[in-house]
Amino acid sequence: MSPLAPSPLQRSPLQRGAVIGILGGGQLGRMTALAAYRLGFQVHVMAPEEGPATQVTPRRTLAPYTDLDALAAFAAQVDVVTCEFENVPAAAAQWLHDHVPVRPGPRALATCQDRIAEKSFLRDIGLPTAPWGVAQGPDDVAALAAELGRPCVLKSARMGYDGKGQVKLGPDTDPAAAWAAMAGHAAGVQGVVEGWVDFAWEGSVIVARGLDGQMAAYELVENRHRDHILHDTLAPAPHLTPDLARRARELALHAAQALDVVGLLAVELFIAHDGGLRVNELAARPHNSGHWTMDGAATCQFEQCVRAVAGLPLGDPALRHPTRMQNLLGAEVLDLPRWLSDPRARVHLYGKEAVVKGRKMGHVNLVGG
Numbered sequence: 001m002s003p004l005a006p007s008p009l010q011r012s013p014l015q016r017g018a019v020i021g022i023l024g025g026g027q028l029g030r031m032t033a034l035a036a037y038r039l040g041f042q043v044h045v046m047a048p049e050e051g052p053a054t055q056v057t058p059r060r061t062l063a064p065y066t067d068l069d070a071l072a073a074f075a076a077q078v079d080v081v082t083c084e085f086e087n088v089p090a091a092a093a094q095w096l097h098d099h100v101p102v103r104p105g106p107r108a109l110a111t112c113q114d115r116i117a118e119k120s121f122l123r124d125i126g127l128p129t130a131p132w133g134v135a136q137g138p139d140d141v142a143a144l145a146a147e148l149g150r151p152c153v154l155k156s157a158r159m160g161y162d163g164k165g166q167v168k169l170g171p172d173t174d175p176a177a178a179w180a181a182m183a184g185h186a187a188g189v190q191g192v193v194e195g196w197v198d199f200a201w202e203g204s205v206i207v208a209r210g211l212d213g214q215m216a217a218y219e220l221v222e223n224r225h226r227d228h229i230l231h232d233t234l235a236p237a238p239h240l241t242p243d244l245a246r247r248a249r250e251l252a253l254h255a256a257q258a259l260d261v262v263g264l265l266a267v268e269l270f271i272a273h274d275g276g277l278r279v280n281e282l283a284a285r286p287h288n289s290g291h292w293t294m295d296g297a298a299t300c301q302f303e304q305c306v307r308a309v310a311g312l313p314l315g316d317p318a319l320r321h322p323t324r325m326q327n328l329l330g331a332e333v334l335d336l337p338r339w340l341s342d343p344r345a346r347v348h349l350y351g352k353e354a355v356v357k358g359r360k361m362g363h364v365n366l367v368g369g
Protein backbone atom coordinates (compact mmCIF):
# COMPACT_ATOMS: atom_id res chain seq x y z
CA MET A 1 0.00 0.00 0.00
CA SER A 2 1.37 3.46 -0.85
CA PRO A 3 2.04 5.65 2.18
CA LEU A 4 -0.64 8.26 2.47
CA ALA A 5 -0.61 11.13 4.90
CA PRO A 6 -3.97 11.72 6.57
CA SER A 7 -5.44 14.76 4.86
CA PRO A 8 -6.58 17.71 6.93
CA LEU A 9 -10.35 17.78 6.61
CA GLN A 10 -10.71 19.94 3.58
CA ARG A 11 -13.30 22.64 4.32
CA SER A 12 -12.60 25.15 1.55
CA PRO A 13 -14.18 24.92 -1.90
CA LEU A 14 -12.45 22.65 -4.41
CA GLN A 15 -10.54 24.51 -7.08
CA ARG A 16 -11.25 24.14 -10.77
CA GLY A 17 -9.55 20.98 -12.02
CA ALA A 18 -9.71 19.24 -8.64
CA VAL A 19 -10.56 15.54 -8.77
CA ILE A 20 -13.88 14.24 -7.46
CA GLY A 21 -13.74 10.55 -6.60
CA ILE A 22 -16.91 8.54 -7.07
CA LEU A 23 -17.43 5.15 -5.44
CA GLY A 24 -19.64 3.12 -7.76
CA GLY A 25 -19.76 2.75 -11.51
CA GLY A 26 -23.47 2.84 -12.37
CA GLN A 27 -25.70 5.39 -14.06
CA LEU A 28 -25.86 7.65 -11.01
CA GLY A 29 -22.07 7.90 -11.12
CA ARG A 30 -22.15 8.53 -14.85
CA MET A 31 -24.57 11.44 -14.52
CA THR A 32 -22.70 12.82 -11.48
CA ALA A 33 -19.46 12.66 -13.47
CA LEU A 34 -20.96 14.51 -16.43
CA ALA A 35 -22.20 17.25 -14.10
CA ALA A 36 -18.76 17.45 -12.45
CA TYR A 37 -17.01 17.86 -15.81
CA ARG A 38 -19.48 20.64 -16.66
CA LEU A 39 -18.31 22.51 -13.57
CA GLY A 40 -14.65 22.10 -14.52
CA PHE A 41 -13.70 19.22 -12.23
CA GLN A 42 -11.95 15.97 -13.03
CA VAL A 43 -13.53 12.68 -12.02
CA HIS A 44 -12.04 9.39 -10.86
CA VAL A 45 -14.37 6.40 -10.48
CA MET A 46 -13.68 3.41 -8.25
CA ALA A 47 -15.83 0.39 -9.01
CA PRO A 48 -15.43 -3.39 -9.12
CA GLU A 49 -15.88 -3.44 -12.91
CA GLU A 50 -16.52 -1.32 -16.00
CA GLY A 51 -19.98 0.24 -16.12
CA PRO A 52 -21.94 3.30 -17.21
CA ALA A 53 -19.71 5.65 -15.20
CA THR A 54 -16.37 4.32 -16.39
CA GLN A 55 -17.52 4.80 -19.99
CA VAL A 56 -17.30 8.57 -19.43
CA THR A 57 -14.32 8.74 -17.04
CA PRO A 58 -10.76 8.08 -18.22
CA ARG A 59 -9.55 7.95 -14.60
CA ARG A 60 -10.70 4.81 -12.87
CA THR A 61 -9.69 2.21 -10.31
CA LEU A 62 -11.26 -1.15 -11.05
CA ALA A 63 -11.11 -3.25 -7.89
CA PRO A 64 -13.34 -4.53 -5.10
CA TYR A 65 -14.09 -1.94 -2.39
CA THR A 66 -12.39 -4.26 0.09
CA ASP A 67 -9.02 -4.02 -1.71
CA LEU A 68 -6.99 -1.76 0.61
CA ASP A 69 -4.17 -1.21 -1.89
CA ALA A 70 -6.70 -0.10 -4.51
CA LEU A 71 -8.46 2.15 -1.97
CA ALA A 72 -5.12 3.75 -1.13
CA ALA A 73 -4.30 4.32 -4.80
CA PHE A 74 -7.76 5.81 -5.34
CA ALA A 75 -7.50 8.06 -2.28
CA ALA A 76 -4.10 9.34 -3.40
CA GLN A 77 -5.57 10.57 -6.69
CA VAL A 78 -8.70 12.37 -5.54
CA ASP A 79 -9.53 15.50 -3.52
CA VAL A 80 -12.92 14.39 -2.23
CA VAL A 81 -14.98 11.20 -2.43
CA THR A 82 -18.69 10.75 -2.92
CA CYS A 83 -20.77 7.60 -3.40
CA GLU A 84 -23.28 6.69 -6.06
CA PHE A 85 -23.73 3.23 -4.58
CA GLU A 86 -24.93 2.91 -1.02
CA ASN A 87 -23.61 -0.53 -0.25
CA VAL A 88 -19.96 0.41 -0.18
CA PRO A 89 -18.64 -1.52 2.86
CA ALA A 90 -18.68 0.72 5.92
CA ALA A 91 -15.07 -0.20 6.71
CA ALA A 92 -13.95 0.98 3.26
CA ALA A 93 -15.79 4.28 3.64
CA GLN A 94 -14.29 4.76 7.10
CA TRP A 95 -10.79 3.93 5.86
CA LEU A 96 -11.14 6.45 3.04
CA HIS A 97 -12.56 9.05 5.38
CA ASP A 98 -9.39 8.88 7.46
CA HIS A 99 -7.39 9.90 4.39
CA VAL A 100 -9.60 12.08 2.21
CA PRO A 101 -12.96 13.80 2.83
CA VAL A 102 -15.87 11.43 2.13
CA ARG A 103 -19.16 13.23 1.53
CA PRO A 104 -21.69 12.16 2.71
CA GLY A 105 -19.61 10.75 5.56
CA PRO A 106 -19.39 7.16 6.81
CA ARG A 107 -22.12 7.66 9.42
CA ALA A 108 -24.69 8.69 6.80
CA LEU A 109 -23.66 5.77 4.58
CA ALA A 110 -23.82 3.25 7.42
CA THR A 111 -27.25 4.52 8.46
CA CYS A 112 -28.74 4.32 4.97
CA GLN A 113 -27.38 0.87 4.10
CA ASP A 114 -29.02 -0.94 7.00
CA ARG A 115 -32.77 -0.78 7.54
CA ILE A 116 -32.40 -1.34 11.28
CA ALA A 117 -29.95 1.56 11.64
CA GLU A 118 -32.09 3.70 9.36
CA LYS A 119 -35.36 3.09 11.17
CA SER A 120 -33.69 3.50 14.57
CA PHE A 121 -32.25 6.82 13.41
CA LEU A 122 -35.66 8.00 12.16
CA ARG A 123 -37.30 6.96 15.43
CA ASP A 124 -34.62 8.76 17.45
CA ILE A 125 -35.15 12.02 15.57
CA GLY A 126 -38.93 11.73 15.83
CA LEU A 127 -39.82 10.99 12.20
CA PRO A 128 -42.68 8.55 11.53
CA THR A 129 -42.21 5.23 9.72
CA ALA A 130 -44.38 2.12 9.39
CA PRO A 131 -44.44 0.24 12.69
CA TRP A 132 -41.55 -2.23 12.63
CA GLY A 133 -39.44 -4.70 14.53
CA VAL A 134 -36.16 -6.58 14.12
CA ALA A 135 -36.31 -10.23 13.01
CA GLN A 136 -33.39 -12.60 13.59
CA GLY A 137 -35.24 -15.67 12.36
CA PRO A 138 -38.65 -17.24 11.57
CA ASP A 139 -39.86 -17.11 15.19
CA ASP A 140 -39.40 -13.34 15.28
CA VAL A 141 -41.24 -13.05 11.95
CA ALA A 142 -44.18 -14.99 13.36
CA ALA A 143 -44.28 -12.90 16.55
CA LEU A 144 -44.01 -9.59 14.68
CA ALA A 145 -46.67 -10.60 12.13
CA ALA A 146 -48.99 -11.36 15.06
CA GLU A 147 -48.17 -8.03 16.69
CA LEU A 148 -48.29 -5.82 13.58
CA GLY A 149 -51.09 -7.68 11.79
CA ARG A 150 -51.22 -9.03 8.26
CA PRO A 151 -50.46 -8.12 5.61
CA CYS A 152 -47.02 -7.06 6.68
CA VAL A 153 -43.69 -7.17 4.91
CA LEU A 154 -40.39 -8.82 5.78
CA LYS A 155 -37.35 -7.02 4.37
CA SER A 156 -33.69 -7.94 4.60
CA ALA A 157 -31.86 -5.37 6.72
CA ARG A 158 -29.07 -4.97 4.18
CA MET A 159 -28.55 -5.04 0.42
CA GLY A 160 -32.23 -4.81 -0.54
CA TYR A 161 -33.35 -2.57 -3.37
CA ASP A 162 -36.18 -2.39 -5.93
CA GLY A 163 -38.21 -4.86 -3.86
CA LYS A 164 -35.39 -7.44 -3.74
CA GLY A 165 -35.04 -9.24 -0.42
CA GLN A 166 -38.70 -8.49 0.44
CA VAL A 167 -41.55 -10.83 1.16
CA LYS A 168 -45.13 -9.77 1.79
CA LEU A 169 -46.88 -11.87 4.43
CA GLY A 170 -50.53 -12.42 3.61
CA PRO A 171 -53.01 -14.24 5.87
CA ASP A 172 -51.61 -17.67 4.98
CA THR A 173 -47.92 -17.01 4.47
CA ASP A 174 -45.73 -19.31 6.54
CA PRO A 175 -43.18 -17.21 8.48
CA ALA A 176 -40.50 -19.88 7.98
CA ALA A 177 -41.04 -19.88 4.22
CA ALA A 178 -40.97 -16.06 4.19
CA TRP A 179 -37.72 -16.09 6.12
CA ALA A 180 -36.18 -18.64 3.76
CA ALA A 181 -37.27 -16.60 0.74
CA MET A 182 -35.70 -13.46 2.19
CA ALA A 183 -32.54 -14.84 3.73
CA GLY A 184 -31.80 -17.81 1.50
CA HIS A 185 -29.13 -19.87 3.18
CA ALA A 186 -26.96 -16.95 4.22
CA ALA A 187 -25.91 -17.00 7.85
CA GLY A 188 -26.17 -14.02 10.15
CA VAL A 189 -28.84 -12.27 8.08
CA GLN A 190 -31.15 -9.88 9.86
CA GLY A 191 -34.48 -8.58 8.72
CA VAL A 192 -37.16 -6.12 9.68
CA VAL A 193 -40.89 -6.75 9.64
CA GLU A 194 -42.97 -3.69 8.77
CA GLY A 195 -46.66 -3.15 9.21
CA TRP A 196 -48.46 -2.61 5.91
CA VAL A 197 -49.08 1.04 5.06
CA ASP A 198 -52.31 1.83 3.28
CA PHE A 199 -50.90 4.81 1.42
CA ALA A 200 -52.66 7.03 -1.12
CA TRP A 201 -49.49 7.58 -3.08
CA GLU A 202 -45.70 7.42 -2.83
CA GLY A 203 -43.37 10.36 -3.16
CA SER A 204 -39.93 11.64 -2.38
CA VAL A 205 -38.07 14.77 -1.43
CA ILE A 206 -34.41 15.23 -2.30
CA VAL A 207 -32.39 17.59 -0.14
CA ALA A 208 -28.96 18.95 -0.91
CA ARG A 209 -26.82 20.04 2.03
CA GLY A 210 -23.59 21.95 1.59
CA LEU A 211 -20.37 22.00 3.60
CA ASP A 212 -21.59 25.08 5.46
CA GLY A 213 -24.90 23.43 6.38
CA GLN A 214 -26.86 25.38 3.77
CA MET A 215 -29.76 23.26 2.44
CA ALA A 216 -31.89 23.25 -0.70
CA ALA A 217 -34.86 20.92 -1.15
CA TYR A 218 -36.55 19.85 -4.36
CA GLU A 219 -40.29 19.73 -3.96
CA LEU A 220 -42.23 16.57 -3.15
CA VAL A 221 -42.76 14.53 -6.32
CA GLU A 222 -44.93 11.48 -6.91
CA ASN A 223 -43.31 8.11 -7.67
CA ARG A 224 -45.18 5.29 -9.38
CA HIS A 225 -43.75 1.78 -9.34
CA ARG A 226 -44.19 -1.31 -11.48
CA ASP A 227 -43.13 -4.63 -9.98
CA HIS A 228 -41.47 -2.69 -7.11
CA ILE A 229 -39.27 -0.74 -9.53
CA LEU A 230 -39.72 3.00 -10.01
CA HIS A 231 -41.35 3.60 -13.38
CA ASP A 232 -42.62 7.19 -13.37
CA THR A 233 -41.94 10.33 -11.39
CA LEU A 234 -44.40 13.22 -11.67
CA ALA A 235 -43.16 16.71 -10.94
CA PRO A 236 -45.13 18.43 -9.63
CA ALA A 237 -47.02 15.69 -7.78
CA PRO A 238 -50.66 15.86 -8.97
CA HIS A 239 -52.15 16.01 -5.47
CA LEU A 240 -49.64 18.32 -3.90
CA THR A 241 -51.03 20.99 -1.59
CA PRO A 242 -48.97 23.82 -0.10
CA ASP A 243 -49.38 22.31 3.36
CA LEU A 244 -48.22 18.86 2.24
CA ALA A 245 -45.28 20.36 0.36
CA ARG A 246 -44.22 22.26 3.47
CA ARG A 247 -44.50 19.29 5.84
CA ALA A 248 -42.61 16.98 3.47
CA ARG A 249 -39.90 19.56 2.98
CA GLU A 250 -39.48 20.19 6.72
CA LEU A 251 -39.31 16.49 7.42
CA ALA A 252 -36.62 15.95 4.76
CA LEU A 253 -34.57 18.96 5.89
CA HIS A 254 -34.72 17.67 9.46
CA ALA A 255 -33.42 14.25 8.38
CA ALA A 256 -30.58 15.71 6.28
CA GLN A 257 -29.48 17.96 9.10
CA ALA A 258 -29.69 15.27 11.77
CA LEU A 259 -27.66 12.91 9.59
CA ASP A 260 -25.11 15.68 8.94
CA VAL A 261 -25.22 14.89 5.23
CA VAL A 262 -22.92 16.78 2.90
CA GLY A 263 -24.24 15.93 -0.53
CA LEU A 264 -27.74 14.64 -1.24
CA LEU A 265 -30.33 12.88 0.85
CA ALA A 266 -33.37 11.33 -0.84
CA VAL A 267 -36.30 10.73 1.49
CA GLU A 268 -38.92 8.28 0.19
CA LEU A 269 -42.34 8.85 1.68
CA PHE A 270 -45.72 7.16 1.96
CA ILE A 271 -48.52 9.75 1.76
CA ALA A 272 -51.69 8.62 3.55
CA HIS A 273 -55.23 9.44 2.43
CA ASP A 274 -55.42 12.05 5.21
CA GLY A 275 -52.09 13.59 4.11
CA GLY A 276 -50.08 11.96 6.92
CA LEU A 277 -46.45 11.20 6.08
CA ARG A 278 -44.32 8.18 6.87
CA VAL A 279 -40.73 7.69 5.78
CA ASN A 280 -40.12 4.51 3.78
CA GLU A 281 -36.41 4.78 3.01
CA LEU A 282 -33.44 7.12 2.94
CA ALA A 283 -30.65 7.24 0.35
CA ALA A 284 -27.63 9.50 0.81
CA ARG A 285 -26.89 9.89 -2.91
CA PRO A 286 -28.55 11.02 -6.13
CA HIS A 287 -31.84 9.19 -6.55
CA ASN A 288 -33.81 7.83 -9.48
CA SER A 289 -36.78 9.97 -8.45
CA GLY A 290 -34.61 13.06 -8.97
CA HIS A 291 -33.88 12.43 -12.63
CA TRP A 292 -36.68 14.82 -13.63
CA THR A 293 -34.49 17.67 -12.33
CA MET A 294 -32.11 17.22 -15.28
CA ASP A 295 -34.64 18.88 -17.55
CA GLY A 296 -37.30 20.26 -15.23
CA ALA A 297 -35.48 22.11 -12.43
CA ALA A 298 -33.27 25.18 -12.34
CA THR A 299 -30.38 23.01 -11.08
CA CYS A 300 -30.24 19.25 -11.63
CA GLN A 301 -29.66 16.87 -8.72
CA PHE A 302 -26.28 15.73 -10.07
CA GLU A 303 -24.93 19.26 -10.29
CA GLN A 304 -26.37 19.93 -6.85
CA CYS A 305 -24.51 16.88 -5.51
CA VAL A 306 -21.25 18.08 -7.07
CA ARG A 307 -21.73 21.59 -5.73
CA ALA A 308 -22.34 20.23 -2.23
CA VAL A 309 -19.40 17.83 -2.08
CA ALA A 310 -17.09 20.41 -3.69
CA GLY A 311 -17.98 23.01 -1.06
CA LEU A 312 -19.59 25.34 -3.61
CA PRO A 313 -22.82 27.28 -3.11
CA LEU A 314 -25.92 25.20 -3.87
CA GLY A 315 -28.07 25.96 -6.89
CA ASP A 316 -31.74 26.87 -7.11
CA PRO A 317 -33.87 23.69 -6.75
CA ALA A 318 -37.03 25.33 -8.13
CA LEU A 319 -39.20 23.43 -10.58
CA ARG A 320 -39.03 25.28 -13.89
CA HIS A 321 -41.04 22.99 -16.17
CA PRO A 322 -43.61 20.36 -15.22
CA THR A 323 -41.86 17.08 -16.04
CA ARG A 324 -42.78 13.43 -16.11
CA MET A 325 -39.77 11.13 -15.81
CA GLN A 326 -40.21 7.65 -17.19
CA ASN A 327 -37.61 4.97 -16.64
CA LEU A 328 -36.73 2.86 -19.66
CA LEU A 329 -36.75 -0.60 -18.09
CA GLY A 330 -35.46 -3.55 -20.09
CA ALA A 331 -37.00 -3.73 -23.55
CA GLU A 332 -38.61 -0.29 -23.16
CA VAL A 333 -35.30 1.09 -24.38
CA LEU A 334 -36.13 -0.39 -27.80
CA ASP A 335 -38.83 2.31 -28.12
CA LEU A 336 -36.08 4.85 -28.72
CA PRO A 337 -37.29 5.94 -32.19
CA ARG A 338 -40.70 6.81 -30.73
CA TRP A 339 -39.16 8.88 -27.95
CA LEU A 340 -36.82 10.65 -30.33
CA SER A 341 -39.77 11.76 -32.44
CA ASP A 342 -41.60 13.21 -29.41
CA PRO A 343 -40.71 16.90 -29.08
CA ARG A 344 -41.37 16.81 -25.31
CA ALA A 345 -38.93 13.96 -24.68
CA ARG A 346 -35.38 14.39 -23.45
CA VAL A 347 -33.69 11.00 -23.63
CA HIS A 348 -30.91 9.90 -21.28
CA LEU A 349 -29.42 6.47 -21.93
CA TYR A 350 -26.84 4.83 -19.69
CA GLY A 351 -24.74 2.92 -22.21
CA LYS A 352 -25.76 -0.53 -20.92
CA GLU A 353 -25.60 -3.24 -23.56
CA ALA A 354 -27.55 -6.23 -22.29
CA VAL A 355 -31.30 -5.66 -22.30
CA VAL A 356 -32.52 -7.47 -19.19
CA LYS A 357 -36.07 -7.41 -17.83
CA GLY A 358 -36.41 -4.65 -15.24
CA ARG A 359 -32.88 -3.32 -15.85
CA LYS A 360 -32.65 0.46 -15.82
CA MET A 361 -31.38 1.19 -19.34
CA GLY A 362 -32.12 4.91 -19.35
CA HIS A 363 -34.88 7.40 -18.74
CA VAL A 364 -36.92 9.95 -20.61
CA ASN A 365 -38.00 13.30 -19.26
CA LEU A 366 -41.24 14.47 -20.81
CA VAL A 367 -40.94 18.19 -20.35
CA GLY A 368 -44.24 19.97 -20.25
CA GLY A 369 -45.99 17.13 -18.37
Ligand code: AMP
Binding pocket: 130, 153, 155, 160, 161, 162, 163, 164, 194, 195, 196, 197, 198, 202, 225, 228, 268, 280, 281
Ligand atom coordinates in the same frame (compact mmCIF):
# COMPACT_ATOMS: atom_id res chain seq x y z
P1 AMP B 1 -38.60 -0.48 -0.52
O1 AMP B 1 -37.58 -1.35 -1.18
O2 AMP B 1 -38.57 -0.55 0.96
O3 AMP B 1 -38.53 0.93 -1.05
O4 AMP B 1 -40.03 -1.02 -0.99
C1 AMP B 1 -40.39 -1.11 -2.35
C2 AMP B 1 -41.85 -0.79 -2.53
O5 AMP B 1 -42.68 -1.76 -1.83
C3 AMP B 1 -42.28 0.55 -1.96
O6 AMP B 1 -41.99 1.58 -2.88
C4 AMP B 1 -43.77 0.33 -1.74
O7 AMP B 1 -44.48 0.44 -2.97
C5 AMP B 1 -43.84 -1.11 -1.28
N1 AMP B 1 -43.76 -1.16 0.19
C6 AMP B 1 -42.62 -1.29 0.91
N2 AMP B 1 -42.88 -1.29 2.24
C7 AMP B 1 -44.21 -1.17 2.37
C8 AMP B 1 -45.10 -1.11 3.50
N3 AMP B 1 -44.65 -1.20 4.76
N4 AMP B 1 -46.43 -0.96 3.25
C9 AMP B 1 -46.90 -0.88 1.98
N5 AMP B 1 -46.11 -0.95 0.88
C10 AMP B 1 -44.79 -1.09 1.06
